Amino acid sequence: MDTSPPDLVVLASRVRYEEKRIMAALDRRGSRFTHLDSRSLSVTAATDRYAGRVVLNREVGHYRAWYAAEALEAAGARVVNTAAATHLSGDKWLTSAALLRHGLPTPRTALAMTPEAGLKALAEVGYPAVIKPLVGSWGRLVTRVTDEAMAGAVLEHVAALPSPQSHIVYVQELVPKADRDIRVAVVGGRALGATWRRGEDWRTNVARGAVSEPCHLGPELVRLAVAAAAAVGADIAGVDLIEDGDGRLTVLEVNDRVEFRGFESAHGDIDVAGAIADLLITKAEA
Amino acid sequence: MQNVISGAECPECMAEIYVGDDALVSEIIECTDCRSDLEITSVRPPVLSTAPEVEEDWGE
Ligand SMILES: [Zn+2]
Numbered sequence: 001m002d003t004s005p006p007d008l009v010v011l012a013s014r015v016r017y018e019e020k021r022i023m024a025a026l027d028r029r030g031s032r033f034t035h036l037d038s039r040s041l042s043v044t045a046a047t048d049r050y051a052g053r054v055v056l057n058r059e060v061g062h063y064r065a066w067y068a069a070e071a072l073e074a075a076g077a078r079v080v081n082t083a084a085a086t087h088l089s090g091d092k093w094l095t096s097a098a099l100l101r102h103g104l105p106t107p108r109t110a111l112a113m114t115p116e117a118g119l120k121a122l123a124e125v126g127y128p129a130v131i132k133p134l135v136g137s138w139g140r141l142v143t144r145v146t147d148e149a150m151a152g153a154v155l156e157h158v159a160a161l162p163s164p165q166s167h168i169v170y171v172q173e174l175v176p177k178a179d180r181d182i183r184v185a186v187v188g189g190r191a192l193g194a195t196w197r198r199g200e201d202w203r204t205n206v207a208r209g210a211v212s213e214p215c216h217l218g219p220e221l222v223r224l225a226v227a228a229a230a231a232v233g234a235d236i237a238g239v240d241l242i243e244d245g246d247g248r249l250t251v252l253e254v255n256d257r258v259e260f261r262g263f264e265s266a267h268g269d270i271d272v273a274g275a276i277a278d279l280l281i282t283k284a285e286a
Numbered sequence: 287m288q289n290v291i292s293g294a295e296c297p298e299c300m301a302e303i304y305v306g307d308d309a310l311v312s313e314i315i316e317c318t319d320c321r322s323d324l325e326i327t328s329v330r331p332p333v334l335s336t337a338p339e340v341e342e343d344w345g346e
Contacts (some may be wrong), residue, residue, distance in 0.1 A: 015320040016298045062343035090343075136342050239339060255346040 007284045008033035009077075011041070011068060012058035012195045017261045019058050021273035028274075029092030031281055035099075038064055045073035054284045056276070062090040066256060078283060081256045085233040089256040092170050095232060101265050102231040104224060105250040107242075108173040115155040116161050118169035120161055122151050128174040131158070133166060144174060176245045181252060182215055184225035185263055187275040188282075191222040195266045212262035220249055228254050236276055238263075305332035318341035331342040 010033055012019045019035075026033050038059040055077045059065035069083035076276070082091075088094045099106045110121035121130050128146045131154055135265065145151040158169060180198040184191050194215040215221075221241065227235035228251045238258030241249050260272040293302040301319035304324060309315075313326045314337050323337035 014298065014322055017300065020299050020320065060344050061341055131344070137343070141342075233287070257346055259346045 006047055007053055008280055009053055009055040009073075010035045011038050011055050012036075012060075013038045013064070014060055016259075020271070021057065021264070022058070022276050025271070025273040025277035026280070029277055029281060031277065031284075036231065038068050039070055041071075043075050045071075045074060048076040050208070051068045052264065054280055055079045056280055057081060060230040060257070062086075066090060068152060075142045080280065081234045081236055082285065084237075086256050088232040089234055089237070089254045090135055092132055092253065093168075095253055096172075098231045099228060099251055101271075102227060104228055104231060105248065107175050107250055107252070112171065112173050115159040115169055117165060118155045118158070119148065119151060121151045121169065122148070125171050125173045127151075130172050130174050131155070134168055134170050135165070141200055142255060175242050175250060177186055182221065182241045182243070182249075184217070184221060184241065184265060185258065185260055185270070185272050186225050186229040186234070187272065188232070188235055188279040189226060190194045190275075191225050192272060192275055193216060193217055193263070193270040194221055194225075195263050196264070211265040214266050224251055225248055232256070235279060294326075294334045295335055296320060296324060297334060298324075303332075303334060305329065306335075334341065 032050050048073050056195055057065055057069050057079050066086045069079040069086050072079050073083050088098050093111050096109045108125050110125050112118040112121040131143045133141045143154050170210040180196050182194055183197055184194045195212040196215045196216045197212050225239040228239045232254050234256045240252040242252055294305050296303055296317040299320035309326050309329050315324050318325055324334040325337045327333045327335045
């Protein structure tokens with residue numbers, strides 16, 4: 001009887017639809033794994049306790065996910081996605097910089113070191129624009145501004161926020177769009193499929209009530225999504241893109257702990273969880 | 287059967303959860319499958335929603 005610990009670890013503090021699907025896919029493949037609650041994790045430095053383990057990082061909080069990955073890698077684990085990828089994709093500015101460095105199209109973006117400097121950044125990016133928190137998601141605190149008076153009011157609120165990091169202001173031009181963006185699921189360098197995401201709100205996060213519908217996965221969409229995932233070093237990614245007024249595709253962001261419930265319900269026949277399970281098993285056997 | 291009204295679906299993992307007849311609106315319960323904190327938003331019929339305790343850096 002094999003008494004060695006399973007090589008695969010699923011790290012998650014919440015087991016949602018996605019985590020259940022991934023664990024079921026691992027079960028179906030006869031793969032032994034453990035679910036590790038990230039809230040109970042501590043890692044002692046200078047040990048190799050996780051040597052040879054492949055860890056799927058599904059922690060929902062960005063900072064906990066990033067530091068858990070850093071600590072597990074230091075203890076010898078191979079974390080999917082890597083700590084570096086989680087760091088880059090969890091921070092909007094680092095993502096924008098990585099996309100530009102790799103020559104990928106992305107909206108005009110600026111970073112201002114104070115809310116006051118934010119007005120200058122907005123003038124350069126042009127109105128209408130979006131002010132976003134550097135870290136955070138599900139569309140929270142994302143504010144559309146259409147003119148300088150409105151921007152001034154928003155930035156006053158930003159200046160009153162308690163954390164020093166929230167005073168760094170990320171602004172981006174608002175790409176004119178027909179109330180929808182495109183999500184491409186990328187696993188192991190392969191684009192699995194694409195969905196349109198339409199929101200009632202102009203922010204098209206599924207968590208804010210957006211509805212997913214299948215989108216044709218053309219060659220340009222495949223090229224950009226795969227390249228955007230690679231630009232941040234993510235093996236598993238949900239790449240958000242948008243079509244500008246002239247029908248050109250541009251990359252908005254890369255999500256490294258991708259949610260795919262809407263995606264799977266839109267497609268029905270694309271098994272994202274299965275692809276993730278296969279990727280983990282391949283890595284564990286490598 | 288007396289202490290069970292009927293099943294409600296966990297909005298996080300879709301598990302079926304039985305809500306007892308002593309349940310209160312706004313009560314926080316934990317899903318037995320995924321351990322998400324859930325808020326009972328209606329008792330008759332039982333309806334569950336995710337408890338509002340999301341941290342700022344959460345999400346994909
Ligand atoms: Zn549940």
